[in-house]
Amino acid sequence: MVKENLDPNVNKKQEQLEQFKVDDSGKKLTTNQGVKVSEDEFSLKAGMRGPTLMEDFHFREKMTHFDHERIPERVVHARGFAAHGEFQVYESMKEFTMAKFLNDPSKKTPVFVRFSTVQGSKGSAETVRDVRGFATKFYTEEGNYDLVGNNIPVFFIQDAIKFPDFVHAVKPEPHNEMPQGASAHDTFYDFIANNQESAHMVLWQMSDRAIPRSFRMMEGFGVHTFRFVNEQGRAHFVKFHWKPVLGVHSLVWDEAQKIAGKDPDFHRRDLHEAIERGDFPEYELGVQLIPEEEEFRFDFDILDATKLWPEEEIPVKIIGKMTLNRNVDNVFAETEQVAFHPGHVVPGIDFTNDPLLQGRLFSYTDTQLLRLGGPNFHEIPINRPVCPFHNNQRDGFGRQTINRGQVSYHKNSLAQNTPAPAAVEEGGYVHYQEKVDGHKIRARSDSFKDHFSQASMFWNSMRPPEKQHIIDALTFELGKVKSPDVRQQVVDMFANVSMELVTPVAEGIGARVPEPREPASKKSSPALSQENTIKTPKGRKVGVLVADGFSGNEVKTILDALKAKGAIPEFISEKLGSVRGTDNFALPVHHSFLTADSVLFDAIYVIGGAENTPKFKKKAIYFIQEAFEHYKPIGATHAGAEIAQQAGIIGAPGVVVGSEPAEFAGQFIQAVAAHRHWGREVQ
Ligand code: HDE
Numbered sequence: 001m002v003k004e005n006l007d008p009n010v011n012k013k014q015e016q017l018e019q020f021k022v023d024d025s026g027k028k029l030t031t032n033q034g035v036k037v038s039e040d041e042f043s044l045k046a047g048m049r050g051p052t053l054m055e056d057f058h059f060r061e062k063m064t065h066f067d068h069e070r071i072p073e074r075v076v077h078a079r080g081f082a083a084h085g086e087f088q089v090y091e092s093m094k095e096f097t098m099a100k101f102l103n104d105p106s107k108k109t110p111v112f113v114r115f116s117t118v119q120g121s122k123g124s125a126e127t128v129r130d131v132r133g134f135a136t137k138f139y140t141e142e143g144n145y146d147l148v149g150n151n152i153p154v155f156f157i158q159d160a161i162k163f164p165d166f167v168h169a170v171k172p173e174p175h176n177e178m179p180q181g182a183s184a185h186d187t188f189y190d191f192i193a194n195n196q197e198s199a200h201m202v203l204w205q206m207s208d209r210a211i212p213r214s215f216r217m218m219e220g221f222g223v224h225t226f227r228f229v230n231e232q233g234r235a236h237f238v239k240f241h242w243k244p245v246l247g248v249h250s251l252v253w254d255e256a257q258k259i260a261g262k263d264p265d266f267h268r269r270d271l272h273e274a275i276e277r278g279d280f281p282e283y284e285l286g287v288q289l290i291p292e293e294e295e296f297r298f299d300f301d302i303l304d305a306t307k308l309w310p311e312e313e314i315p316v317k318i319i320g321k322m323t324l325n326r327n328v329d330n331v332f333a334e335t336e337q338v339a340f341h342p343g344h345v346v347p348g349i350d351f352t353n354d355p356l357l358q359g360r361l362f363s364y365t366d367t368q369l370l371r372l373g374g375p376n377f378h379e380i381p382i383n384r385p386v387c388p389f390h391n392n393q394r395d396g397f398g399r400q401t402i403n404r405g406q407v408s409y410h411k412n413s414l415a416q417n418t419p420a421p422a423a424v425e426e427g428g429y430v431h432y433q434e435k436v437d438g439h440k441i442r443a444r445s446d447s448f449k450d451h452f453s454q455a456s457m458f459w460n461s462m463r464p465p466e467k468q469h470i471i472d473a474l475t476f477e478l479g480k481v482k483s484p485d486v487r488q489q490v491v492d493m494f495a496n497v498s499m500e501l502v503t504p505v506a507e508g509i510g511a512r513v514p515e516p517r518e519p520a521s522k523k524s525s526p527a528l529s530q531e532n533t534i535k536t537p538k539g540r541k542v543g544v545l546v547a548d549g550f551s552g553n554e555v556k557t558i559l560d561a562l563k564a565k566g567a568i569p570e571f572i573s574e575k576l577g578s579v580r581g582t583d584n585f586a587l588p589v590h591h592s593f594l595t596a597d598s599v600l601f602d603a604i605y606v607i608g609g610a611e612n613t614p615k616f617k618k619k620a621i622y623f624i625q626e627a628f629e630h631y632k633p634i635g636a637t638h639a640g641a642e643i644a645q646q647a648g649i650i651g652a653p654g655v656v657v658g659s660e661p662a663e664f665a666g667q668f669i670q671a672v673a674a675h676r677h678w679g680r681e682v683q
Contacts, residue, residue, distance in 0.1 A: 011086065012386040013110035013139045014326070020381040021329060031061055071336070072371050073122040076167055077133045079181075080116030081215070081268035082335040083275055085324035087111050087138060087285070093319055096236050096289060097228035099348030101140040102319065110139040111322055112382065114338055115215040115267070119170050120181035125260035126267040127251060128181035129210045129473065134220030134242060135340045136322070139386045142427060146344040147240055148364075152209055153221035153308040156198040158448050160359015166191060166198075181260070184480035193489035197306050197448075199497060200455040206473040207458075208250035208466060208530055213602070213675075214270045216281040216539060217249040224342070224357040225302050227350040228289065229432050237295065237302055237352065239309055241286035241316050247534030249675050253473060255630045258599045266600070272327055279539055279566070281324045286316035300454065301447035305356040307454050311527040334382045339368040347424075350432040355444075373397055390419040452496040452520035459498045460524035463531045465678035471501060475508035487511050496520055537672040538566030543601035543627075544587075545572050545620045549610025551638050552585030554661045558605075558637065561665035567672055569605070572596045572623075574616055579609070593619040598627040603672045608639030621647045628652070631680055633671035637664055653679035 029037045037058050044056035052059065074080075086108045093102040101109040116133035117126060132151040137144055157166050169191030172178050179185050183205065192198050204210070212218040220242030228238045251259065259266045274281055288309050290302060300307040328334040341364035342357065351357060368377050374397030377383055392408045407415040422428035462470065474494070478487045488511045494502045495514035506513040526532055542562060546555075559569050570590040573579050580586045590596075598604060604627045606620055620643045624634050628649045635656045636644035649655050654677025658664025671677070 082114035089320035097348035547609025552581035552583030606640035
């Protein structure tokens, strides 16, 4: 049983998980029954060359367990990676919600966060164009609260009844199981053209948001409108935001595709390494709040999940910070078995009538029953709340709790009618008493019928390079669609959003350019552009191309300056081992040209050696030219300047060549912070 620990700074979830951890190293091999095993390489046979005997209990047990090792992967969000952390609110939110974990700034709440892609299978590449899941489990003292969000603030559909159709359309096609980890195919765009409420979300998916640089550099959104309820019973509509402290940054499409081959684990590696080196990912929690009385004040329906609340109209109030500070011990036990549910709420957080949310409330438990094999998945260590739980639920596959006593029903007198429901003052959850009155009908409110205004707003909010990326992405995706009819339908649909978008796309895929139309909206929301995000060199991987004989002290000055700003230099040379510079300074070689690739770095710094060998030159030129094509910052000093010269990149934006170490370092750090140099696009 979980021991109560009153010290608020002890992470109760970690303490609880500790009890289930086992370390096998240095131990004797046993069966699951605890019997020591004397031989693990030869099954028990009748004679040296004879058949294996049924009585070999060790063989039977080992093989049977192995045969049952796999569980069904998640029907969506199968490919995911998770980490532990903590959340702390900056100031009490008591005015808006009675949720205790949001009321006490001195309290740290343990969290577990799983990031995921949506379309691909469990083993698919991570940098594909896709929505990312961003699911957080808060282990609060009042029970588990799950914020099961995405990195895009809107969704494809408005009503959950369409979800199975949507997922069937986006997943690999059933007759040939293609494509994997991609939405660029006929059934997806056929669905889009025939379900035009998806327009807004598709634009986000075509934008740079769908190819994040890192899980550490993407926003998270609760998507739905939830309710905050305070102790007086007053309610506010609320939307949740996670804002990454490192800003929102993306890859470029060509790079993302190449990484999918070079390192399919790119995002998990990035997160895992950051946590291991103590560079803990941080996200601030923000809320947008609308008082209950103002539900109808806006030119969109606030319950429609295909709409966002523009931050300029409804500001995001930053209320706390989450820090991810520990990797899991075992991916299956924790990441795979964690079961999120948007219906896991605590007092002070409630639902709304958003029809997408309502349907999700059914789906999540249902899917866990299959995936985790029965109704006791809440007992799996990662899913257990850190507060005690008591009820009359009993039995089922894999039950672990040993409930004592005679009584397992309510009401009763044999156990003085316990476990007893709790009054509100005792923390009992009471659903918000919204008045609901209506006819039973299958229909959608007229207020949900504007599918294009916010899609136009999103488009209008993009800066020119971002617009170009959306045009390129849609041209790519539709270029993979075989049916000319589907392509044309999608082009016609997006003419409602913007002719500026749809004209080059139509031309690029050989479709008819639609009749000119006014965009559905002229509004814009600057907060939607990634160009307005935080820019910092912190956490950026700089690939340093270096060879023997480099100028020791000067290079050291530059590397120290980079590290002081949180950038991470990794050294690449012809061979693994180390490279020796002047001034008795040596550098470890982390990668050879064979194991490294420019797409795996945020920036390149080329130094070279005393003399650049032809092989080094050839490799380095290829390296920096590719980085250049991906708009990455490139720095060159010493013999590296000659290589940059030969690569033909000197003078372009984001290319820094220097001879004075401190001055070069300052300029290069600035270029690294800028992340990408789109100015090259127009050269
Ligand atoms: Fe999910 N979703 N979803 N979803 N979803 C699942 O639950 C579902 C939706 C989201 O890391 C499934 O355990 C329906 C929106 C995340 O474990 C399933 C609808 C948002 C994850 C399911 C939606 C999400 C899931 C599959 C439409 C953003 C991964 C496996 C009404 C707010 C959680 C599972 C993790 C997973 C159903 C739409 C986020 C089948 C029916 C909108 C991050 O239950």
